[in-house]
Amino acid sequence: xxxxxxxxxxxxxxxxxxxxxxxxxxxxxxxxxxxxxxxxxxxxxxxxxxxxxxxxxxxxxxxxxxxxxxxxxxxxxxxxxxxxxxxxxxxxxxxxxxxxxxxxxxxxxxxxxxxxxxxxxxxxxxxxxxxxxxxxxxxxxxxxxxxxxxxxxxxxxxxxxxxxxxxxxxxxxxxxxxxxxxxxxxxxxxxxxxxxxxxxxxxxxxxxxxxxxxxxxxxxxxxxxxxxxxxxxxxxxxxxxxxxxxxxx
Amino acid sequence: xxxxxxxxxxxxxxxxxxxxxxxxxxxxxxxxxxxxxxxxxxxxxxxxxxxxxxxxxxxxxxxxxxxxxxxxxxxxxxxxxxxxxxxxxxxxxxxxxxxxxxxxxxxxxxxxxxxxxxxxxxxxxxxxxxxxxxxxxxxxxxxxxxxxxxxxxxxxxxxxxxxxxxxxxxxxxxxxxxxxxxx
Numbered sequence: 001x002x003x004x005x006x007x008x009x010x011x012x013x014x015x016x017x018x019x020x021x022x023x024x025x026x027x028x029x030x031x032x033x034x035x036x037x038x039x040x041x042x043x044x045x046x047x048x049x050x051x052x053x054x055x056x057x058x059x060x061x062x063x064x065x066x067x068x069x070x071x072x073x074x075x076x077x078x079x080x081x082x083x084x085x086x087x088x089x090x091x092x093x094x095x096x097x098x099x100x101x102x103x104x105x106x107x108x109x110x111x112x113x114x115x116x117x118x119x120x121x122x123x124x125x126x127x128x129x130x131x132x133x134x135x136x137x138x139x140x141x142x143x144x145x146x147x148x149x150x151x152x153x154x155x156x157x158x159x160x161x162x163x164x165x166x167x168x169x170x171x172x173x174x175x176x177x178x179x180x181x182x183x184x185x186x187x188x189x190x191x192x193x194x195x196x197x198x199x200x201x202x203x204x205x206x207x208x209x210x211x212x213x214x215x216x217x218x219x220x221x222x223x224x225x226x227x228x229x230x231x232x233x234x235x236x237x238x239x240x241x242x243x244x245x246x247x248x249x
Numbered sequence: 250x251x252x253x254x255x256x257x258x259x260x261x262x263x264x265x266x267x268x269x270x271x272x273x274x275x276x277x278x279x280x281x282x283x284x285x286x287x288x289x290x291x292x293x294x295x296x297x298x299x300x301x302x303x304x305x306x307x308x309x310x311x312x313x314x315x316x317x318x319x320x321x322x323x324x325x326x327x328x329x330x331x332x333x334x335x336x337x338x339x340x341x342x343x344x345x346x347x348x349x350x351x352x353x354x355x356x357x358x359x360x361x362x363x364x365x366x367x368x369x370x371x372x373x374x375x376x377x378x379x380x381x382x383x384x385x386x387x388x389x390x391x392x393x394x395x396x397x398x399x400x401x402x403x404x405x406x407x408x409x410x411x412x413x414x415x416x417x418x419x420x421x422x423x424x425x426x427x428x429x430x431x432x
Binding site: 128 | 382
Protein backbone atom coordinates (compact mmCIF):
# COMPACT_ATOMS: atom_id res chain seq x y z
CA UNK A 1 0.00 0.00 0.00
CA UNK A 2 2.75 2.44 0.98
CA UNK A 3 4.61 1.65 -2.23
CA UNK A 4 1.44 2.37 -4.22
CA UNK A 5 0.98 5.72 -2.51
CA UNK A 6 4.61 6.54 -3.19
CA UNK A 7 4.30 5.68 -6.86
CA UNK A 8 1.07 7.65 -7.11
CA UNK A 9 2.65 10.73 -5.54
CA UNK A 10 5.60 10.50 -7.89
CA UNK A 11 3.17 10.27 -10.79
CA UNK A 12 1.38 13.41 -9.59
CA UNK A 13 4.64 15.31 -9.21
CA UNK A 14 5.68 14.40 -12.74
CA UNK A 15 2.28 15.40 -14.11
CA UNK A 16 2.46 18.76 -12.34
CA UNK A 17 5.59 19.53 -14.34
CA UNK A 18 3.44 19.55 -17.47
CA UNK A 19 1.49 22.46 -16.08
CA UNK A 20 4.48 24.77 -16.20
CA UNK A 21 3.29 27.94 -17.82
CA UNK A 22 4.99 28.48 -21.15
CA UNK A 23 5.38 32.15 -21.93
CA UNK A 24 5.91 33.29 -25.51
CA UNK A 25 9.42 34.52 -26.16
CA UNK A 26 9.54 38.29 -25.77
CA UNK A 27 11.14 39.79 -28.81
CA UNK A 28 12.39 43.10 -27.40
CA UNK A 29 13.95 43.89 -24.06
CA UNK A 30 13.10 47.40 -22.91
CA UNK A 31 14.17 49.23 -19.77
CA UNK A 32 11.93 49.25 -16.72
CA UNK A 33 10.31 52.52 -15.68
CA UNK A 34 11.99 54.58 -12.97
CA UNK A 35 10.21 55.68 -9.85
CA UNK A 36 8.77 58.85 -11.37
CA UNK A 37 7.40 56.77 -14.24
CA UNK A 38 6.55 59.78 -16.40
CA UNK A 39 10.02 60.82 -17.56
CA UNK A 40 12.97 58.59 -18.35
CA UNK A 41 15.77 60.72 -19.72
CA UNK A 42 18.34 58.10 -20.60
CA UNK A 43 19.98 60.31 -23.22
CA UNK A 44 20.31 63.19 -20.77
CA UNK A 45 18.66 65.80 -22.93
CA UNK A 46 16.11 67.32 -20.58
CA UNK A 47 16.85 69.88 -17.89
CA UNK A 48 15.88 68.96 -14.33
CA UNK A 49 13.30 71.72 -14.02
CA UNK A 50 11.54 70.69 -17.24
CA UNK A 51 11.59 67.10 -16.08
CA UNK A 52 9.98 67.98 -12.77
CA UNK A 53 7.36 70.13 -14.48
CA UNK A 54 6.41 67.32 -16.81
CA UNK A 55 6.24 64.81 -13.97
CA UNK A 56 4.02 67.03 -11.88
CA UNK A 57 1.71 67.80 -14.79
CA UNK A 58 1.47 64.15 -15.76
CA UNK A 59 0.66 63.23 -12.18
CA UNK A 60 -2.09 65.84 -12.04
CA UNK A 61 -3.51 64.60 -15.33
CA UNK A 62 -3.46 61.05 -14.06
CA UNK A 63 -5.39 61.88 -10.91
CA UNK A 64 -8.04 63.73 -12.85
CA UNK A 65 -8.48 61.40 -15.81
CA UNK A 66 -6.37 58.27 -15.38
CA UNK A 67 -4.56 59.27 -18.58
CA UNK A 68 -0.78 59.01 -18.59
CA UNK A 69 1.63 60.93 -20.81
CA UNK A 70 5.11 59.51 -20.64
CA UNK A 71 8.32 60.90 -22.07
CA UNK A 72 11.32 58.69 -22.79
CA UNK A 73 14.66 59.54 -24.33
CA UNK A 74 17.03 56.74 -25.30
CA UNK A 75 20.59 56.67 -26.51
CA UNK A 76 19.65 54.19 -29.19
CA UNK A 77 17.04 51.60 -30.13
CA UNK A 78 19.41 48.61 -29.88
CA UNK A 79 18.81 47.93 -33.56
CA UNK A 80 15.03 47.72 -33.34
CA UNK A 81 12.39 49.66 -35.24
CA UNK A 82 11.05 52.54 -33.22
CA UNK A 83 7.50 51.35 -33.89
CA UNK A 84 8.06 47.88 -32.45
CA UNK A 85 10.14 49.26 -29.59
CA UNK A 86 7.44 51.76 -28.67
CA UNK A 87 4.67 49.17 -28.63
CA UNK A 88 6.76 46.86 -26.43
CA UNK A 89 7.70 49.60 -23.99
CA UNK A 90 4.18 51.02 -23.92
CA UNK A 91 2.69 47.64 -23.06
CA UNK A 92 5.42 46.64 -20.62
CA UNK A 93 4.99 49.84 -18.66
CA UNK A 94 1.22 49.72 -18.96
CA UNK A 95 0.80 53.38 -19.88
CA UNK A 96 -2.69 54.72 -19.30
CA UNK A 97 -5.69 53.37 -17.45
CA UNK A 98 -6.40 49.69 -17.93
CA UNK A 99 -10.02 50.17 -18.92
CA UNK A 100 -9.72 53.42 -20.81
CA UNK A 101 -6.34 52.73 -22.49
CA UNK A 102 -5.66 56.47 -22.41
CA UNK A 103 -1.89 56.55 -22.54
CA UNK A 104 0.54 58.46 -24.74
CA UNK A 105 4.25 57.77 -25.11
CA UNK A 106 6.62 60.37 -26.53
CA UNK A 107 9.85 58.58 -27.30
CA UNK A 108 13.12 59.76 -28.83
CA UNK A 109 16.24 57.80 -29.81
CA UNK A 110 19.22 60.11 -30.05
CA UNK A 111 21.70 58.11 -32.09
CA UNK A 112 19.04 56.75 -34.45
CA UNK A 113 17.61 60.27 -34.83
CA UNK A 114 14.10 58.91 -34.63
CA UNK A 115 11.19 60.17 -32.61
CA UNK A 116 7.68 58.82 -32.14
CA UNK A 117 4.40 59.58 -30.46
CA UNK A 118 2.67 56.31 -29.60
CA UNK A 119 -1.02 56.65 -28.79
CA UNK A 120 -3.09 54.18 -26.76
CA UNK A 121 -6.34 52.72 -28.07
CA UNK A 122 -8.48 55.05 -26.01
CA UNK A 123 -6.93 58.28 -27.26
CA UNK A 124 -6.83 57.48 -30.94
CA UNK A 125 -9.82 59.73 -31.48
CA UNK A 126 -8.21 62.65 -29.67
CA UNK A 127 -4.84 62.16 -31.33
CA UNK A 128 -5.22 60.45 -34.70
CA UNK A 129 -2.09 59.51 -36.57
CA UNK A 130 -2.11 62.59 -38.77
CA UNK A 131 -2.37 64.87 -35.74
CA UNK A 132 0.48 63.05 -34.03
CA UNK A 133 2.52 63.54 -37.18
CA UNK A 134 1.65 67.20 -37.32
CA UNK A 135 2.61 67.72 -33.68
CA UNK A 136 6.01 66.21 -34.40
CA UNK A 137 6.38 68.34 -37.54
CA UNK A 138 5.37 71.58 -35.83
CA UNK A 139 6.92 71.28 -32.36
CA UNK A 140 9.47 68.51 -32.21
CA UNK A 141 11.41 68.52 -35.46
CA UNK A 142 12.24 72.24 -35.85
CA UNK A 143 13.53 72.43 -32.29
CA UNK A 144 15.48 69.21 -32.57
CA UNK A 145 17.20 70.49 -35.68
CA UNK A 146 18.27 73.54 -33.69
CA UNK A 147 19.43 71.37 -30.82
CA UNK A 148 16.83 72.92 -28.51
CA UNK A 149 15.83 69.74 -26.74
CA UNK A 150 14.09 71.27 -23.76
CA UNK A 151 11.92 73.44 -25.97
CA UNK A 152 11.20 70.50 -28.29
CA UNK A 153 9.98 68.30 -25.46
CA UNK A 154 8.08 71.01 -23.63
CA UNK A 155 6.20 72.15 -26.70
CA UNK A 156 5.47 68.62 -27.91
CA UNK A 157 4.35 67.55 -24.46
CA UNK A 158 2.06 70.56 -24.16
CA UNK A 159 0.57 69.95 -27.59
CA UNK A 160 -0.24 66.37 -26.62
CA UNK A 161 -1.48 67.49 -23.20
CA UNK A 162 -3.89 70.05 -24.61
CA UNK A 163 -5.41 67.42 -26.91
CA UNK A 164 -5.87 65.00 -24.03
CA UNK A 165 -7.35 67.71 -21.82
CA UNK A 166 -9.72 68.69 -24.63
CA UNK A 167 -10.80 65.06 -24.86
CA UNK A 168 -11.82 65.14 -21.19
CA UNK A 169 -13.24 68.65 -21.29
CA UNK A 170 -10.63 70.10 -18.92
CA UNK A 171 -9.52 73.74 -19.01
CA UNK A 172 -6.87 73.37 -16.36
CA UNK A 173 -5.39 70.85 -13.98
CA UNK A 174 -5.45 71.16 -10.21
CA UNK A 175 -1.93 70.71 -8.86
CA UNK A 176 -0.88 67.73 -6.79
CA UNK A 177 0.50 68.54 -3.34
CA UNK A 178 0.17 65.34 -1.35
CA UNK A 179 2.36 62.38 -2.07
CA UNK A 180 1.03 59.30 -3.79
CA UNK A 181 1.25 56.84 -0.92
CA UNK A 182 -2.52 56.92 -0.25
CA UNK A 183 -3.32 55.97 -3.81
CA UNK A 184 -1.16 52.87 -3.62
CA UNK A 185 -1.85 51.58 -0.12
CA UNK A 186 -5.50 50.50 -0.39
CA UNK A 187 -5.14 48.01 -3.26
CA UNK A 188 -2.10 46.38 -1.65
CA UNK A 189 -3.97 45.59 1.57
CA UNK A 190 -6.57 43.51 -0.23
CA UNK A 191 -3.95 41.84 -2.35
CA UNK A 192 -2.17 40.65 0.79
CA UNK A 193 -5.38 39.26 2.33
CA UNK A 194 -6.23 37.47 -0.90
CA UNK A 195 -2.72 36.11 -1.16
CA UNK A 196 -2.81 34.67 2.35
CA UNK A 197 -6.08 32.87 1.64
CA UNK A 198 -4.77 31.56 -1.66
CA UNK A 199 -1.52 30.36 -0.15
CA UNK A 200 -3.21 28.45 2.65
CA UNK A 201 -5.51 26.72 0.17
CA UNK A 202 -2.54 26.09 -2.08
CA UNK A 203 -0.52 24.55 0.71
CA UNK A 204 -3.39 22.29 1.75
CA UNK A 205 -4.52 21.02 -1.64
CA UNK A 206 -1.76 21.57 -4.13
CA UNK A 207 1.38 20.99 -2.10
CA UNK A 208 2.61 24.49 -2.63
CA UNK A 209 2.58 24.49 -6.43
CA UNK A 210 1.21 28.04 -6.60
CA UNK A 211 3.68 29.20 -4.00
CA UNK A 212 6.46 27.93 -6.20
CA UNK A 213 5.11 29.83 -9.19
CA UNK A 214 4.66 33.00 -7.12
CA UNK A 215 8.19 32.92 -5.78
CA UNK A 216 9.54 32.68 -9.27
CA UNK A 217 7.48 35.64 -10.54
CA UNK A 218 8.28 37.71 -7.47
CA UNK A 219 11.96 37.13 -8.03
CA UNK A 220 11.62 38.50 -11.55
CA UNK A 221 9.45 41.44 -10.46
CA UNK A 222 11.82 42.53 -7.73
CA UNK A 223 14.33 43.54 -10.37
CA UNK A 224 11.80 46.03 -11.70
CA UNK A 225 12.63 48.19 -8.73
CA UNK A 226 10.62 50.46 -6.50
CA UNK A 227 12.05 53.44 -4.72
CA UNK A 228 11.37 54.84 -1.29
CA UNK A 229 11.02 58.36 -2.65
CA UNK A 230 7.90 60.42 -2.22
CA UNK A 231 6.99 60.13 -5.89
CA UNK A 232 6.43 56.52 -6.75
CA UNK A 233 4.18 56.21 -9.74
CA UNK A 234 3.22 53.25 -11.84
CA UNK A 235 1.46 52.43 -15.06
CA UNK A 236 -2.28 51.97 -15.08
CA UNK A 237 -2.08 48.88 -17.28
CA UNK A 238 -3.13 50.52 -20.54
CA UNK A 239 -2.34 49.14 -23.96
CA UNK A 240 -1.63 50.41 -27.45
CA UNK A 241 -2.53 48.97 -30.83
CA UNK A 242 0.32 50.62 -32.69
CA UNK A 243 -1.31 54.00 -33.40
CA UNK A 244 0.71 57.18 -33.64
CA UNK A 245 3.35 58.67 -35.86
CA UNK A 246 7.13 58.66 -36.25
CA UNK A 247 9.65 61.04 -37.70
CA UNK A 248 13.35 61.18 -38.40
CA UNK A 249 15.38 64.32 -38.03
CA UNK B 250 -13.05 -0.46 1.28
CA UNK B 251 -9.41 0.67 1.04
CA UNK B 252 -8.74 -1.33 -2.13
CA UNK B 253 -11.19 0.75 -4.19
CA UNK B 254 -10.00 4.11 -2.87
CA UNK B 255 -6.84 4.44 -4.95
CA UNK B 256 -8.30 3.77 -8.42
CA UNK B 257 -11.23 6.08 -7.68
CA UNK B 258 -8.86 8.81 -6.54
CA UNK B 259 -6.85 8.29 -9.72
CA UNK B 260 -9.94 8.66 -11.90
CA UNK B 261 -10.99 11.83 -10.07
CA UNK B 262 -7.56 13.38 -10.45
CA UNK B 263 -7.37 12.47 -14.13
CA UNK B 264 -10.86 13.88 -14.59
CA UNK B 265 -9.81 17.21 -13.13
CA UNK B 266 -6.69 17.26 -15.28
CA UNK B 267 -8.74 16.60 -18.38
CA UNK B 268 -11.18 19.34 -17.48
CA UNK B 269 -8.51 21.92 -16.80
CA UNK B 270 -6.69 20.93 -19.99
CA UNK B 271 -9.84 21.32 -22.02
CA UNK B 272 -10.68 24.68 -20.46
CA UNK B 273 -7.20 25.89 -21.12
CA UNK B 274 -7.56 24.94 -24.79
CA UNK B 275 -10.86 26.80 -24.96
CA UNK B 276 -9.38 29.93 -23.42
CA UNK B 277 -6.37 29.88 -25.72
CA UNK B 278 -8.48 29.20 -28.79
CA UNK B 279 -10.82 32.08 -28.02
CA UNK B 280 -7.84 34.30 -27.47
CA UNK B 281 -6.62 33.41 -30.96
CA UNK B 282 -10.07 34.21 -32.36
CA UNK B 283 -10.12 37.55 -30.59
CA UNK B 284 -6.69 38.48 -31.89
CA UNK B 285 -7.69 37.49 -35.40
CA UNK B 286 -10.70 39.79 -35.18
CA UNK B 287 -8.34 42.59 -34.38
CA UNK B 288 -6.23 41.77 -37.45
CA UNK B 289 -9.34 41.89 -39.61
CA UNK B 290 -10.36 45.17 -37.95
CA UNK B 291 -7.12 46.82 -38.90
CA UNK B 292 -7.18 45.40 -42.43
CA UNK B 293 -10.65 46.92 -42.78
CA UNK B 294 -9.41 50.21 -41.42
CA UNK B 295 -6.77 50.35 -44.11
CA UNK B 296 -9.30 49.32 -46.74
CA UNK B 297 -11.38 52.35 -45.72
CA UNK B 298 -8.41 54.67 -46.17
CA UNK B 299 -7.50 53.50 -49.63
CA UNK B 300 -10.25 55.15 -51.76
CA UNK B 301 -9.44 58.59 -50.36
CA UNK B 302 -5.75 58.01 -50.95
CA UNK B 303 -6.28 56.83 -54.52
CA UNK B 304 -8.49 59.82 -55.34
CA UNK B 305 -5.94 62.27 -53.94
CA UNK B 306 -3.12 60.76 -55.97
CA UNK B 307 -5.29 60.54 -59.12
CA UNK B 308 -5.93 64.26 -58.75
CA UNK B 309 -2.28 64.89 -59.54
CA UNK B 310 -1.07 61.76 -61.32
CA UNK B 311 -3.98 60.17 -63.14
CA UNK B 312 -1.72 58.72 -65.82
CA UNK B 313 0.00 56.27 -63.41
CA UNK B 314 -2.62 53.66 -64.25
CA UNK B 315 -0.33 50.67 -63.69
CA UNK B 316 -0.06 51.34 -59.97
CA UNK B 317 -3.80 51.88 -59.57
CA UNK B 318 -4.50 48.58 -61.30
CA UNK B 319 -1.99 46.73 -59.12
CA UNK B 320 -3.67 48.14 -56.05
CA UNK B 321 -7.15 47.24 -57.25
CA UNK B 322 -6.02 43.66 -57.93
CA UNK B 323 -4.43 43.35 -54.53
CA UNK B 324 -7.61 44.59 -52.86
CA UNK B 325 -9.68 42.07 -54.78
CA UNK B 326 -7.32 39.31 -53.66
CA UNK B 327 -7.74 40.33 -50.03
CA UNK B 328 -11.52 40.38 -50.35
CA UNK B 329 -11.40 36.85 -51.77
CA UNK B 330 -8.99 35.47 -49.17
CA UNK B 331 -10.41 32.63 -47.08
CA UNK B 332 -7.52 31.26 -45.08
CA UNK B 333 -4.95 32.91 -42.89
CA UNK B 334 -2.15 32.33 -45.40
CA UNK B 335 -4.23 33.73 -48.28
CA UNK B 336 -4.92 36.80 -46.18
CA UNK B 337 -1.24 37.12 -45.33
CA UNK B 338 -0.23 37.02 -48.99
CA UNK B 339 -2.95 39.44 -50.07
CA UNK B 340 -1.92 41.78 -47.25
CA UNK B 341 1.64 41.66 -48.49
CA UNK B 342 0.53 42.57 -52.02
CA UNK B 343 -1.54 45.51 -50.80
CA UNK B 344 1.35 46.84 -48.73
CA UNK B 345 3.65 46.69 -51.75
CA UNK B 346 1.08 48.33 -54.04
CA UNK B 347 0.49 51.10 -51.50
CA UNK B 348 4.22 51.59 -51.16
CA UNK B 349 4.45 52.16 -54.90
CA UNK B 350 1.49 54.54 -54.80
CA UNK B 351 3.13 56.66 -52.14
CA UNK B 352 6.43 56.53 -54.03
CA UNK B 353 4.70 58.17 -57.01
CA UNK B 354 4.56 61.36 -54.98
CA UNK B 355 8.31 61.72 -55.35
CA UNK B 356 7.80 62.62 -58.99
CA UNK B 357 4.97 65.08 -58.36
CA UNK B 358 6.01 67.93 -56.03
CA UNK B 359 2.48 69.34 -55.88
CA UNK B 360 1.17 66.04 -54.62
CA UNK B 361 4.07 65.66 -52.21
CA UNK B 362 3.25 68.93 -50.47
CA UNK B 363 -0.52 68.54 -50.56
CA UNK B 364 -1.77 68.69 -46.96
CA UNK B 365 -4.44 66.09 -47.51
CA UNK B 366 -1.88 63.71 -48.95
CA UNK B 367 0.46 64.30 -46.03
CA UNK B 368 -2.29 63.57 -43.53
CA UNK B 369 -3.22 60.41 -45.43
CA UNK B 370 0.42 59.33 -45.43
CA UNK B 371 0.48 59.52 -41.65
CA UNK B 372 -2.82 57.69 -41.37
CA UNK B 373 -1.61 54.98 -43.72
CA UNK B 374 1.67 54.53 -41.87
CA UNK B 375 -0.24 54.36 -38.61
CA UNK B 376 -2.63 51.79 -40.00
CA UNK B 377 0.17 49.64 -41.42
CA UNK B 378 1.74 49.74 -37.98
CA UNK B 379 -1.54 48.71 -36.41
CA UNK B 380 -1.78 45.79 -38.79
CA UNK B 381 1.76 44.80 -37.88
CA UNK B 382 0.93 45.00 -34.17
CA UNK B 383 -2.30 43.05 -34.55
CA UNK B 384 -0.38 40.45 -36.53
CA UNK B 385 2.23 40.19 -33.79
CA UNK B 386 -0.48 39.75 -31.15
CA UNK B 387 -2.23 37.13 -33.26
CA UNK B 388 0.95 35.12 -33.84
CA UNK B 389 1.75 35.29 -30.15
CA UNK B 390 -1.71 33.94 -29.33
CA UNK B 391 -1.30 31.18 -31.92
CA UNK B 392 2.05 30.26 -30.42
CA UNK B 393 0.53 29.86 -26.95
CA UNK B 394 -2.36 27.86 -28.32
CA UNK B 395 -0.26 25.59 -30.55
CA UNK B 396 2.14 24.95 -27.70
CA UNK B 397 -0.80 23.85 -25.55
CA UNK B 398 -2.25 21.64 -28.27
CA UNK B 399 1.05 19.93 -28.90
CA UNK B 400 2.20 19.54 -25.29
CA UNK B 401 1.60 16.51 -23.14
CA UNK B 402 -0.77 15.52 -21.73
CA UNK B 403 -3.20 17.69 -23.74
CA UNK B 404 -1.84 16.31 -27.00
CA UNK B 405 -3.48 12.98 -26.18
CA UNK B 406 -7.02 14.26 -26.29
CA UNK B 407 -6.89 17.64 -28.09
CA UNK B 408 -7.68 16.07 -31.46
CA UNK B 409 -10.60 14.13 -30.03
CA UNK B 410 -12.07 17.30 -28.59
CA UNK B 411 -11.84 19.14 -31.89
CA UNK B 412 -8.75 21.27 -31.25
CA UNK B 413 -6.09 21.35 -33.91
CA UNK B 414 -3.10 23.53 -34.72
CA UNK B 415 -3.81 26.98 -36.09
CA UNK B 416 -2.00 28.88 -38.81
CA UNK B 417 0.45 31.68 -38.22
CA UNK B 418 0.03 34.94 -40.09
CA UNK B 419 3.17 34.84 -42.15
CA UNK B 420 4.34 36.80 -45.15
CA UNK B 421 5.75 35.12 -48.26
CA UNK B 422 9.30 33.82 -48.13
CA UNK B 423 11.85 36.48 -48.84
CA UNK B 424 9.51 39.27 -47.88
CA UNK B 425 10.28 39.48 -44.15
CA UNK B 426 7.77 41.21 -41.90
CA UNK B 427 6.00 43.11 -44.60
CA UNK B 428 7.43 46.04 -46.48
CA UNK B 429 8.02 48.91 -44.13
CA UNK B 430 6.31 51.88 -45.66
CA UNK B 431 8.94 54.60 -45.27
CA UNK B 432 8.30 58.17 -46.17
